[in-house]
Amino acid sequence: MIENFDLSLVNWSRAQFALTAIYHWLFVPLTLGLSFILAFMETLYVRTGDEMWKKITKFWMTLFGINFAIGVATGIILEFEFGTNWSNYSWFVGDIFGAPLAVEGILAFFLESTFVAVMFFGWNKVSKRFHLASTWLVAIGANLSALWILIANAWMENPVGMVFNPDTARNEMNSFREVVFNPVAVDKFLHTVTSGFVLASVFVVGISAWFLIRKREEVLARKSILIAGIFGLVSGLAVALTGDSSARTLAQVQPVKFAAMEALYEGKANAGLTVIGALADSGERIGEKKVHDVKLKIAIPKLLSVMTTGKGDGYVPGLKDLVNGNPERGILSVSEMMERGRYARQVLIDYKMARELGDTETMASLAAKFEEKDFVENYFRYFGYSYFEHPWQVIPSVPVTFYAFRVMVGLGFFFILLFTLAIWFHRKKTLEKNRWFLWIALFSIPLAYLASELGWIVTEMGRQPWIIQNLMPVHVAVSNISAGAVQTTFWLFAVLFTALLIAEISIMVRQIKTGPKH
Amino acid sequence: MQISYLFLREYWWLIISLLAGLLVFLMFVQGGQSFIFSLPRNDMQRKMVVNALGRKWEFTFTTLVTFGGAFFASFPLFYATSFGGAYWVWMAILFSFIIQAVAYEYRSKPANVYGTRVFDTFLFINGCLGPFLLGVAVATFFTGSDFTLDLFNRVHWGSGWHGLEALINPVNLLLGFGVLFLARVLGLMYLENSIDEKELTASIRKALVRNAVPFLVFFLAFIAAILLGKGYRADPVSGEVTLVKYHYLHNLIGNYVALAFLLGGVVLILISLWLGIFRGSRRAIWYAGFGTVPVVIALFMMAGYGETAFYPSSTDPGSSLTLAKASSSYFTLKTMMYVSFVIPFVVAYIWYAWGSINRSRITSEELAGEDHTY
Numbered sequence: 001m002i003e004n005f006d007l008s009l010v011n012w013s014r015a016q017f018a019l020t021a022i023y024h025w026l027f028v029p030l031t032l033g034l035s036f037i038l039a040f041m042e043t044l045y046v047r048t049g050d051e052m053w054k055k056i057t058k059f060w061m062t063l064f065g066i067n068f069a070i071g072v073a074t075g076i077i078l079e080f081e082f083g084t085n086w087s088n089y090s091w092f093v094g095d096i097f098g099a100p101l102a103v104e105g106i107l108a109f110f111l112e113s114t115f116v117a118v119m120f121f122g123w124n125k126v127s128k129r130f131h132l133a134s135t136w137l138v139a140i141g142a143n144l145s146a147l148w149i150l151i152a153n154a155w156m157e158n159p160v161g162m163v164f165n166p167d168t169a170r171n172e173m174n175s176f177r178e179v180v181f182n183p184v185a186v187d188k189f190l191h192t193v194t195s196g197f198v199l200a201s202v203f204v205v206g207i208s209a210w211f212l213i214r215k216r217e218e219v220l221a222r223k224s225i226l227i228a229g230i231f232g233l234v235s236g237l238a239v240a241l242t243g244d245s246s247a248r249t250l251a252q253v254q255p256v257k258f259a260a261m262e263a264l265y266e267g268k269a270n271a272g273l274t275v276i277g278a279l280a281d282s283g284e285r286i287g288e289k290k291v292h293d294v295k296l297k298i299a300i301p302k303l304l305s306v307m308t309t310g311k312g313d314g315y316v317p318g319l320k321d322l323v324n325g326n327p328e329r330g331i332l333s334v335s336e337m338m339e340r341g342r343y344a345r346q347v348l349i350d351y352k353m354a355r356e357l358g359d360t361e362t363m364a365s366l367a368a369k370f371e372e373k374d375f376v377e378n379y380f381r382y383f384g385y386s387y388f389e390h391p392w393q394v395i396p397s398v399p400v401t402f403y404a405f406r407v408m409v410g411l412g413f414f415f416i417l418l419f420t421l422a423i424w425f426h427r428k429k430t431l432e433k434n435r436w437f438l439w440i441a442l443f444s445i446p447l448a449y450l451a452s453e454l455g456w457i458v459t460e461m462g463r464q465p466w467i468i469q470n471l472m473p474v475h476v477a478v479s480n481i482s483a484g485a486v487q488t489t490f491w492l493f494a495v496l497f498t499a500l501l502i503a504e505i506s507i508m509v510r511q512i513k514t515g516p517k518h
Numbered sequence: 519m520q521i522s523y524l525f526l527r528e529y530w531w532l533i534i535s536l537l538a539g540l541l542v543f544l545m546f547v548q549g550g551q552s553f554i555f556s557l558p559r560n561d562m563q564r565k566m567v568v569n570a571l572g573r574k575w576e577f578t579f580t581t582l583v584t585f586g587g588a589f590f591a592s593f594p595l596f597y598a599t600s601f602g603g604a605y606w607v608w609m610a611i612l613f614s615f616i617i618q619a620v621a622y623e624y625r626s627k628p629a630n631v632y633g634t635r636v637f638d639t640f641l642f643i644n645g646c647l648g649p650f651l652l653g654v655a656v657a658t659f660f661t662g663s664d665f666t667l668d669l670f671n672r673v674h675w676g677s678g679w680h681g682l683e684a685l686i687n688p689v690n691l692l693l694g695f696g697v698l699f700l701a702r703v704l705g706l707m708y709l710e711n712s713i714d715e716k717e718l719t720a721s722i723r724k725a726l727v728r729n730a731v732p733f734l735v736f737f738l739a740f741i742a743a744i745l746l747g748k749g750y751r752a753d754p755v756s757g758e759v760t761l762v763k764y765h766y767l768h769n770l771i772g773n774y775v776a777l778a779f780l781l782g783g784v785v786l787i788l789i790s791l792w793l794g795i796f797r798g799s800r801r802a803i804w805y806a807g808f809g810t811v812p813v814v815i816a817l818f819m820m821a822g823y824g825e826t827a828f829y830p831s832s833t834d835p836g837s838s839l840t841l842a843k844a845s846s847s848y849f850t851l852k853t854m855m856y857v858s859f860v861i862p863f864v865v866a867y868i869w870y871a872w873g874s875i876n877r878s879r880i881t882s883e884e885l886a887g888e889d890h891t892y
Contacts, residue, residue: 058889065623065890072579073619077612079586080601084609087602091671094594095846102591103857105584110864113576114871120890121573125875134871165847169670170594172847352669479602480674489609496613500620503631510629517889 009483010475013085016490018460020077022453023497027071027504029452032146032193033200033235034064035139038119039132040227046132056220057135058123059516060204063508065120070504074497085486089467089477096162096173097152100180104148112141146196147189154185156468157459158253164380166351166370171471183249191242194235195452198415201232202441202448205422207512209441212432217515222431229422236416243412244307251308251316254469256394257462259319260401262304263294267318267326272299273307276406279399286323287392292399319398323391334391341386344379384471393465401462404454411451418444526851527841528823530592533858535818537585538656539811542697544578545652546803547571549705551618551645552698554638557709557725562882563718565626565891568641570712570880571705572622572892577868579619591854595844596829599673603665604655604681611651618644622892645705646698653697655681657690659821660744660766662832676833689747692740699733700810707794707803714879723798730791744820745770750830752840759827759835769824776819783813 038061045053079101083090090097118126118134126134155161161178162171173179205228208221251258263279264271265286277294284291302312309315317331325333347369354362369375388394418441425431431438463469467477550571558564590597601608617640624630625637664676664683677683684690706726710719749765752758762768770777786809794802822828827838845851878884885891 062890066627069620069623072576073616076579076583076615076619079583079590080608080612083586083590083597083601084605085602087598088670088672090590090602091595091598094590094597095850098587098591098594098597098846099850099854099857102584102587102854105580105587106857106860106864109580109583110868113580114868117573117576118871118875121875121888123889124887125877130874168847173850173853176849176853349669356669479605480672481602481605481680482678485605485680492613496616499632503620503624506629506631507624507627511627514628 006478006483007475009481009486010478012483012486012490013478014474016085016486016493017078017081019490019493019497020074020081021456021460023493023501024071024074024078025453025456026449026501027067027074028146029196029199030067030203031064031071031142032196033198033231034060034067034203035135035142036197037200037204037228037231038064039136039139040231041224042132042135044227046128052219052223055516056223059220060224061119062511063207066504066508066511068116070500073500077493085479085481086467086477087479089472092170092472092477093155093159093468094170096155096159096171096179099173099176100148100152100155104145104152108141108145108148110141112138112145115141143193146193150189150192151180151182151185154182154188155179156466157188157463158182158184158249159468159471164370164376164383166348166367167355169348169352184246184253187242187246187249191239191246192455194238194242195412195455197235198232198239198412199448199452201228201235201419202415202444204228205232205418206442206445209431209438210512211515213435213438213442215432218432220516222426225422225431226426229419229426233416233419233423236412236419239412240416243409247307254463255317256319256322257396257401258308259317259322260396260398260462261405261458262316263292263398263402264304264316264318265291265320267316267321267329269305269313269315270302271304271308271314271316272301273303274299274406277402279402286320286395287390289392289395290398292402319395323395334385334388334394337382337385338388338391340379341382341384344375344383345386347375347379348383381470384466384468384473384476387473387476388465396462396464401458404457404461408451408454408458411447411454415444415448415451521852521855523848523851524842526848526855527845529855530588530845530851531818531822531828531841532815533861534585534588534592535815535822536811537581537588538818539814541578541581541585541652542649542700542814543704543807543810544574544581545649545697545701546704546708546807547575547578548618548645548648549698549701549703550709551641551705552702553705553709553725554642554645557718557721559717559721563715564638565885566713566715566718566880566882567709568622568625568638568892569885569888570709571641573875574708575618575622579615582615592846592851593839593841593844594846595671596839598671599665599667599839599844600655600663600829603673603675604658604663604684605675606679607651607655607681607684611648611655614644614647614651618648626892645701649701650694650698654684654690654694656697656817657687657693657740658684659818659828659830660749661687661689662750662830662838664833665831665837666834667831667837689740689743692736692743696733696736696740699729699736702729703733703791703794704803704806704810707790707806710794710798711800711803712876712880714881719798723795726791726794730795734791750827750835750838752825752827752838754825757836757840757843759830759838759840761835765826766820769820769826770816772824773819776816776823779812779819780816783809783811783816785809787813 038057041053041057115134115137119138122131160182161173161175163174165172204224208224211217211221275298277297279292280295282291282293304316305314306312321331323334325331347366351366421437425434465473467474558567621637621640625634666674706722710722745767748761748763750759751762751765786805790802790805793799822841827840829839831837
């Protein structure tokens with residue numbers, strides 16, 4: 001039955017999904033951003049007729065192709081893993097979650113795959129303008145694809161636009177509009193795609209810097225740095241702005257994750273935002289979870305309160321409030337939520353049993369409960385809590401989210417500085433003279449990948465233990481297969497993806513060293 | 519006018535069937551890949567074959583992903599049951615597509631670490647395994663699988679082989695090999711259509727005969743097996759699922775559209791074989807393609823329509839999935855129906871884009887003038 005969970009199976013399933021998602025995300029942001037950079041460059045070629053722009057476009061397009069192929073390869077598995085490894089989840093929310101995935105396929109994937117063929121093979125076969133339109137459509141298609149999958153992902157963090165159907169024992173969509181315009185989805189999409197633009201810009205600036213260090217392809221390098229620098233700077237500022245609005249939304253819909261990101265255990269008014277800090281074990285515990293002190297702390301006073309409530313003296317709940325409850329602030333304890341969730345689950349079980357037995361009278365009275373406002377808002381909304389044994393289980397890993405968030409944000413601001421300097425030196429025609437900058441730009445490439453992955457680590461680790469916020473914990477969502485089977489596929493994926501990544505990097509490096517075709 | 523829930527379920531089953539039909543047609547890419555070591559006589563011929571297929575591989579891939587996404591959205595209980603239960607079959611299919619996706623782009627690139635032969639082997643594996651396993655998986659729509667669903671629709675798969683046990687059912691193997699040889703036939707016809715090279719064309723025509731015969735044998739044997747065997751009938755009132763002799767035959771006869779699609783599709787495929795084998799026509803692929811799509815739709819209609827459990831459980835018939843039991847809610851199916859109206863627009867731009875880059879056939883000269891080759 002549903003209560004019998006194999007934790008090793010859950011952990012291996014999580015590990016497999018994390019592995020495939022991390023590998024996939026190594027390639028996606030470059031596709032998202034580089035596709036637009038290609039479109040800008042080709043637009044300049046078509047508008048000016050300057051063959052140099054065509055050469056530049058083709059060079060970056062070669063690198064785009066190498067990256068694109070492995071992104072596609074690693075992407076297919078993610079969609080199907082919802083079914084293979086998280087089948088209980090697939091049924092519970094397929095009615096809602098599947099729709100954006102299907103729309104992604106119909107609206108975005110075909111657009112991308114059709115016009116990427118024209119982009120690669122159409123240079124000598126279609127008109128300049130048709131080719132340019134194709135390049136733009138690839139960029140739009142890639143980012144449209146991101147939109148739909150991020151809508152689906154956002155729904156898992158803030159489930160909206162649905163109603164529970166006791167007959168099917170699942171959530172069903174009742175407002176597509178709410179699902180699409182979910183505030184988490186809007187923030188997430190803008191933040192994620194602009195972070196992809198930043199990564200691609202760092203990539204272009206970094207490789208162009210290498211050409212300048214080696215005194216090769218200087219025209220290509222300077223022009224590429226200008227395009228990527230401007231695109232990166234605008235995108236970097238957008239990342240900062242959307243990150244801010246993401247945090248505000250997060251504080252409302254996932255307060256536990258928000259508190260974990262700040263390592264905020266004690267709720268407080270006038271709360272400052274920690275810029276830098278080091279976590280140390282305080283010796284105190286919430287259940288089996290360590291409580292951390294933030295040492296070496298540098299904080300911006302009141303900013304956390306402002307971000308959360310819009311007021312400097314606003315109260316920000318800490319993890320202790322959120323787990324143990326705080327009646328003064330109207331915060332329920334997790335143990336109370338667990339009780340209410342268990343009641344809701346028992347009602348559902350009773351309903352299912354009555355249906356099995358053909359007891360229509362009981363069925364009707366229990367079905368009516370699922371339409372009562374009080375039951376839905378005060379009991380059923382805590383359904384997911386019924387699966388926990390201890391209140392502390394709702395706390396995610398505080399050190400992982402705390403550090404990952406800070407490194408990500410720090411790197412984000414570093415990239416804004418990097419792009420500003422790139423544009424400045426380009427304007428002053430002193431790029432080659434500032435070799436220190438060129439080396440920093442080159443070594444910023446892995447940092448951009450690090451920041452991008454850390455963003456997802458904050459998002460996904462921070463929302464543990466939920467696969468759907470408040471409705472379904474991860475351990476309930478897993479497929480009923482053996483842990484050994486998942487271990488086997490985990491290692492197969494690990495070996496295969498690593499082998500493909502090695503090939504990808506090797507080919508990419510060789511193509512860069514070879515440079516553009518003359 | 520209020521659209522009925524029944525209509526929406528059947529509409530979405532038709533969309534799924536259409537996507538399946540297009541997927542099988544587009545598996546000419548896989549079929550062509552399965553010849554990568556046997557058909558070309560030299561490196562230039564192999565390059566022509568790979569480049570002809572490489573310009574289309576993404577469409578097959580995208581159709582597979584969309585097929586999965588559409589199934590997830592419209593029949594999530596199937597998605598959960600089949601993917602979560604028949605774990606190893608789906609994983610094997612996915613692995614074969616993962617290695618395909620990089621193989622084209624990396625095979626001839628300098629410093630690809632493993633050498634061209636390894637990436638060509640990836641293409642060969644995908645070319646054989648992809649169509650075969652997809653055929654076996656679809657055959658279980660007729661032969662059943664070993665699973666039960668509990669009170670919360672959580673799947674419990676009976677066999678520890680998690681789907682691989684389907685490989686010991688001869689009827690499943692008939693469709694597996696039928697789809698494999700169909701993909702090979704389609705692949706040969708596509709290569710004939712796309713490449714202009716005399717020696718290669720002669721090899722293609724010889725291979726066409728050798729693959730058309732096993733395709734017809736396996737496919738017709740499968741059709742005979744399901745039409746003359748027992749089928750999973752779902753009682754429309756009680757929902758009880760029972761095995762009934764000639765059920766799929768009754769389904770076919772009772773559904774004129776399915777019957778017309780099956781017969782019409784088979785006729786088109788036979789015409790394509792005649793054109794390809796006896797007339798050496800480059801247009802054979804179009805007849806075969808336009809024949810494949812309705813044949814696959816007809817098979818799906820037989821499996822899903824007419825009081826039938828489309829994903830039957832052979833061990834616990836009560837757990838079998840019908841369109842009604844497995845479908846999404848009315849609201850979702852209706853919303854998704856509106857989204858599906860863009861499909862003709864998608865098909866139109868694919869057609870236009872294909873046409874724009876396929877104006878000339880592949881020759882060694884054409885490849886020499888290309889910037890982006892595999």
